[in-house]
Amino acid sequence: MTDKHTLCIFDEDLKALNNDVLDLTRRVGDALDGALDALLSGDAAKARAVIASDRQADDLQTRINAHTARTLMRQQPMANDLRAILAAARIAPHLERIGDYAKNTAKRSLRLNRAVDAEIGAQLRWMxxxxxxxxRRVGEAYAAHDAKAANVAWADDAELDAVYSKLFAHLLTIMRDDRARIDDSTQLLFIAKGLERAGDHVTDIAEEVYLMVTGKPLQGPRPKVDESGVDSNAAA
Structure with missing residues (x-):
């Protein structure tokens, strides 16, 4: 009876960890969307709401870490279960950082002197x-323990880097040609860079999911486009 009860508690712990990771994934996704809406609409109240919501994401990451430690101490998980527990602990900080980039986007939107023009707004919306x-796809891969689905994040991130590179060059041109737009363009550069880094963190999460499922690291160099618009792997 005790063994059955212990296993039941362990299954509940794993399910709770899984749900917390998926909840944090949804929260940071919503924060990114809210931050972009605030940026493009100039809605200061919405920006402040996104900034305030970051506290909830931080608290959820803390809960995941505490739950991971408690589960490891209470049980002696083997193989697949151990990888799942450790994956939750490693994925949570990446999600928290994505939430930070959403918060920073909202903060920087409050510092703009003028509305974001349509072309730049479209590129940020695409990102x-x-x-x-x-x-969404990495969250689904995590929930389903699907290594193949996690692998697609690499190709997605390469496209994201390419759009960021073009936007970076475009903003530099604006700063060179119109000194009155330097301050706003600097804020937008930081926002774009944060979004590019958020994509990197999603790719890191994909690698953790792949390792969790297969027990092996995802092999091969990541496709990466630098800020000059050159594919760094192709140039090597």
Whole structure:
């Protein structure tokens, strides 16, 4: 009876960890969407709401870490179960950082002097939409323990880097040609860079999911486009 009860508690612990990771994934995705809406609409109240919501994401990461430690101490998990527990602990910080980039986007939106123009707004919207898609697919891969689905994040991140590289060059041109837009363009550069880094963190999560499922690291160099627009792997 005791063994059955112990196993039941362990299964509940694993399910709770899984649900917390998926909840944090949804929260940071919503934060990114809210931050972009605040940026493009100039809605200061929405920006402040996104900034305030980051506390909840931080608290959820803390809960995941505490739950991971408690589960490891209470049980002696083997193989697949151990990888699942450790994956939750390693994935949570990546999600928390994505939430930080959403918060920073919201903060920087409050510092802009003028509305974001349509071309730049469209590129930022594309980046956020791509990150949302990556988060959703990686979350589904995590929930389903699907290594193949996790692998697709690499290709998605390469496209995200390419759009970031073009936006980076575009903003530099604006700063060179119109000194009155330097301050706003600097804020937008930081926002774009944060979104590019958010994509990197989703890719890191994909690698953790792949390792969790297969017990092996995802092999091969990541496709990466640098800020000059050159594919760093191709140039090597």
């Amino acid at each position: 956020v939409t791509r990150i949302q898609s990556m988060l």
